[in-house]
Amino acid sequence: MQSSATVLVYSDDASTREQVRLAAGRRLAADVPPLEFVECATLPAVLKQLDQGGIDACVLDGETVPAGGMGVCRQIKDEIFNCPPVLLLIGRPQDAWLATWSRAEAAVTLPVEPVEFADALAALLRGRLAVQA
Numbered sequence: 001m002q003s004s005a006t007v008l009v010y011s012d013d014a015s016t017r018e019q020v021r022l023a024a025g026r027r028l029a030a031d032v033p034p035l036e037f038v039e040c041a042t043l044p045a046v047l048k049q050l051d052q053g054g055i056d057a058c059v060l061d062g063e064t065v066p067a068g069g070m071g072v073c074r075q076i077k078d079e080i081f082n083c084p085p086v087l088l089l090i091g092r093p094q095d096a097w098l099a100t101w102s103r104a105e106a107a108v109t110l111p112v113e114p115v116e117f118a119d120a121l122a123a124l125l126r127g128r129l130a131v132q133a
Contacts, residue, residue: 033129
């Protein structure tokens with residue numbers, strides 16, 4: 001197992017980024033390595049981090065302005081080779097179809113519900129890390 005998993009968190013709202021960090025904690029499950037977070041508030045910062053590599057999963061806020069997480073997700077799926085899996089934060093359950101359009105692997109609603117969020121992120125990381133092994 002690798003020593004840590006790096007999760008990119010994109011939101012223009014610092015409290016949303018904090019919700020994500022608190023819901024995930026340091027370790028999601030026994031079979032998932034400890035987490036490190038990279039926080040981004042702008043699309044250029046997201047693209048720069050992904051270009052540098054080393055990101056194991058992305059959490060994108062669909063409510064971010066001006067570049068919402070759904071559009072960012074679709075863009076990175078088109079532009080980033082071997083794009084990490086994406087967990088999309090959506091404003092309401094009815095927006096799940098938009099998460100599908102954006103090609104996100106998973107979606108959870110805001111505000112972040114810790115157990116649901118942790119389960120979804122752990123599943124994405126297990127899949128990503130299994131492929132890399």
